Amino acid sequence: MTTPNFDAIVVGGSYAGLSAALQLARARRRVLVVDAGQRRNRFARESHGFLGRDGQGAAAIAQAGRDDVAAYPNVSWHQGAALDARAEGEGFVVELEGAPAVHGRRLVLATGVRDELPPVEGLAERWGRSVFHCPYCHGYELQEGAIGILATGELSFHQAMMLPDWGRVTLFTNGNFTPNEEQRAAMAARGVAAIEETLVARIEDAATVVLLDGRRLPMAGLFTYGRTHMASPLAERLGCAFDDGPLGRFIRTDERKQTSVPGVYAGGDAARAAGNVAIAVADGAIAGAGAHQSLMFG
Incomplete structure (x- = not known):
């Protein structure tokens, strides 16, 4: 049986993923953030509607979030894509771009969507x-x-x-x-x-x-309005259920943001019919807390 490298692996280093990682880091869990560097709002100069950050640069808000999470010594980073994921042992194995595979007891998908215009x-x-x-x-x-x-x-x-x-x-x-x-x-x-x-x-x-x-x-x-598509194939490969929204499919989750696959949580645009930065941050916080609570209580 593979020994877990991490308590949780968060795939996605934008607003939802960083928010999830922050909750887990503050719970003193070993966390890996996997970031391919493709924020959905990377085309926008400014972000609006996020309390305390209204009108600031979208990239600057994301960087400030990363700085917050990186301050915790129990957080590790992988700059690159998560290529594949599968259930194995007491958790999940994630194949990484340019690095050896890693194992985590819980998996948080904050992989976002891409827009078809x-x-x-x-x-x-x-x-x-x-x-x-x-x-x-x-x-x-x-x-x-x-x-x-x-x-x-x-x-x-x-x-x-x-x-x-x-x-x-x-x-x-x-x-x-x-x-x-x-x-x-x-x-x-x-x-x-x-x-x-x-x-x-x-x-x-x-x-x-x-x-x-x-x-x-x-x-x-x-x-x-365009159409939205999953920016990553991981949810589908893991067997997560999807719901159909007005703009495209999104990952089905419960009130704690757990997907249909036990131990896999999801937040942000990939797990909602629609959203924005403020909603993504809130969604990630729920997903991170949900993953942590499942580590304690199952």
Whole structure:
């Protein structure tokens, strides 16, 4: 039987993973953090809505979290990917990129998701800078200016109903969503300024929508929904159950953030239908505490 190297291995060194690791470190457990260095919000310059850190650089917040966790001598780090994981002995073996495999009694997955964006020319390079998906994170900074919504399906109706609180909204249906009369009336009542059904050719400048008929509609910012996919295959390889969310699958967990596989916990965007930095930190704290309590009580 393999002797565990660690009490817990946390896969993911962003907000949820660091938060989970902090709880375990403060419980004086031997913790390994595995960080591939691919934060989901790495494209955003600033992060908003996280109490005490509002408006600070997203990378700086993550680095401050890492510094907090690294101050504990019972925490080890691996800078690189977790390539595979399997149950073995009294826990789990994790195969590491560029290092020998490690064994932990508990496993916390904070592996995040990757975003599949709509195939609109010029959109991807503006993601996180002038094209967003969360108004709570980025809406206020648009200063009640012109806001465009690039529709991707029925869920864009929900986005259109929300965003008038942040600015003057134009919904670009782009062939992906045709609102019915009831939806049109509801959007008008909410204050949606326009519904534009001409197809979008590309995005230029900061957030100018160029239509196929040549019209150029400058926006302060754009919002859209993409699809989310697991950034790591570990949950699937371990046999964790998933639930279907409006944007993609996410790992099923209970109230203590344990997955369907005993001893495997999950937190952050990989284990929620939607989230932000504040929610990821809270989620990670629950997952870390849950993993610790299971070490004590089973």
